Amino acid sequence: xxxxxxxxxxxxxxxxxxxxxxxxxxxxxxxxxxxxxxxxxxxxxxxxxxxxxxxxxxxxxxxxxxxxxxxxxxxxxxxxxxxxxxxxxxxxxxxxxxxxxxxxxxxxxxxxxxxxxxxxxxxxxxxxxxxxxxxxxxxxxxxxxxxxxxxxxxxxxxxxxxxxxxxxxxxxxxxxxxxxxxxxxxxxxxxxxxxxxxxxxxxxxxxxxxxxxxxxxxx
Amino acid sequence: xxxxxxxxxxxxxxxxxxxxxxxxxxxxxxxxxxxxxxxxxxxxxxxxxxxxxxxxxxxxxxxxxxxxxxxxxxxxxxxxxxxxxxxxxxxxxxxxxxxxxxxxxxxxxxxxxxxxxxxxxxxxxxxxxxxxxxxxxxxxxxxxxxxxxxxxxxxxxxxxxxxxxxxx
Numbered sequence: 001x002x003x004x005x006x007x008x009x010x011x012x013x014x015x016x017x018x019x020x021x022x023x024x025x026x027x028x029x030x031x032x033x034x035x036x037x038x039x040x041x042x043x044x045x046x047x048x049x050x051x052x053x054x055x056x057x058x059x060x061x062x063x064x065x066x067x068x069x070x071x072x073x074x075x076x077x078x079x080x081x082x083x084x085x086x087x088x089x090x091x092x093x094x095x096x097x098x099x100x101x102x103x104x105x106x107x108x109x110x111x112x113x114x115x116x117x118x119x120x121x122x123x124x125x126x127x128x129x130x131x132x133x134x135x136x137x138x139x140x141x142x143x144x145x146x147x148x149x150x151x152x153x154x155x156x157x158x159x160x161x162x163x164x165x166x167x168x169x170x171x172x173x174x175x176x177x178x179x180x181x182x183x184x185x186x187x188x189x190x191x192x193x194x195x196x197x198x199x200x201x202x203x204x205x206x207x208x209x210x211x212x213x214x215x216x217x218x219x
Numbered sequence: 220x221x222x223x224x225x226x227x228x229x230x231x232x233x234x235x236x237x238x239x240x241x242x243x244x245x246x247x248x249x250x251x252x253x254x255x256x257x258x259x260x261x262x263x264x265x266x267x268x269x270x271x272x273x274x275x276x277x278x279x280x281x282x283x284x285x286x287x288x289x290x291x292x293x294x295x296x297x298x299x300x301x302x303x304x305x306x307x308x309x310x311x312x313x314x315x316x317x318x319x320x321x322x323x324x325x326x327x328x329x330x331x332x333x334x335x336x337x338x339x340x341x342x343x344x345x346x347x348x349x350x351x352x353x354x355x356x357x358x359x360x361x362x363x364x365x366x367x368x369x370x371x372x373x374x375x376x377x378x379x380x381x382x383x384x385x386x387x
Contacts (some may be wrong), residue, residue, distance in 0.1 A: 027372075027374045028357050028358070028360060028361050029354055029357050029358075029372075029374045029375065029378055031357070033353060033356060033357060033360075077365065077366070080301060080366050081359050081360065083300045083301050084299055084300045084301045084303075084355075084356045084359055085356055085359075085360065086300075087299075087300040088300075088352065088353060088356050095281060096279030096280060096281070097275070097279050097280075097281065097298065097300050098279070099276060099278075099279050103279075174300070174301040174302065174366075175300060175301070175302070176229075176302045212276070216276055
């Protein structure tokens with residue numbers, strides 16, 4: 001096999017350890033990190049890809065929760081990686097790590113949404129329920145991922161934006177604010193609702209995050 | 220001056236390490252750690268992780284400057300957005316080694332190499348970290364790279380070595 005590989009590519013450089021360089025010598029390290037202007041993707045091709053991702057996740061699942069979990073897992077590493085990428089694209093003097101929940105959610109609402117969907121999220125809210133001070137909500141009136149998805153009646157619980165919830169969870173986890181993030185459809189409950197696809201991303205932080213927040217607030 | 224640089228993952232696991240010496244003031248870029256203390260570098264570096272984790276919540280800046288000192292070793296720290304820590308241990312030429320190296324230590328007395336806490340050194344280390352950070356993010360962008368994986372790319376190593384030559 002190894003012999004065939006080298007014979008097939010006479011121009012390719014072969015170094016010890018079996019690592020191969022591209023023939024033009026360009027690796028990922030030679031490419032710039034800032035190329036946000038021309039890197040927009042057509043929504044049609046994204047919708048096609050995303051439908052395949054949902055179909056893939058739907059194989060061998062037992063229920064809706066399981067399916068949402070799989071979509072969440074697909075998004076998680078994207079969030080982890082986006083965090084560093086978006087921070088390094090910030091101008092040097094505003095290049096700071098989010099230190100509290102508000103700063104983190106602001107970063108997600110602004111930078112992450114802007115990068116992923118070309119616009120900001122609609123709202124960020126703190127849970128009004130006094131019993132759950134660890135819950136925050138990011139609200140998107142019409143999520144891009146759900147644009148061409150019609151959920152069958154028997155699966156009305158499903159919201160495929162669980163994928164986006166996974167990305168948000170990845171960002172939170174990466175920034176050392178471990179959280180569980182889930183997507184819920186809230187629009188269309190009553191007729192005449194302006195945004196039928198309105199989705200709430202419920203961010204539930206782990207207790208240690210709030211503990212640290214309280215400590216930092218004091219100092 | 221000798222340097223030992225390491226990238227530490229979120230589970231306090233080392234992802235990358237590199238040892239080099241100063242290239243300024245006619246340095247040859249070779250590390251000059253003494254043989255019987257060289258193996259302590261990893262311990263000293265990792266022992267400063269606790270301080271790094273405390274310091275990272277007092278400021279949103281990525282670069283935390285020199286956070287720890289152990290005898291003649293100084294540790295500078297840089298925390299990325301994803302809580303990966305870049306640690307750089309710098310060890311100025313110690314007096315006995317300087318005497319053995321002849322006049323070089325007296326000539327370097329005002330340079331980056333001799334004074335690990337001066338603003339010039341801080342700035343040089345900052346530039347070094349920023350360049351490594353850029354390359355680290357590129358490494359992370361690879362679809363085959365997962366969080367906390369060891370970085371084995373020889374291109375990455377060459378880039379870190381180049382940044383070391385450029386700034387330190």
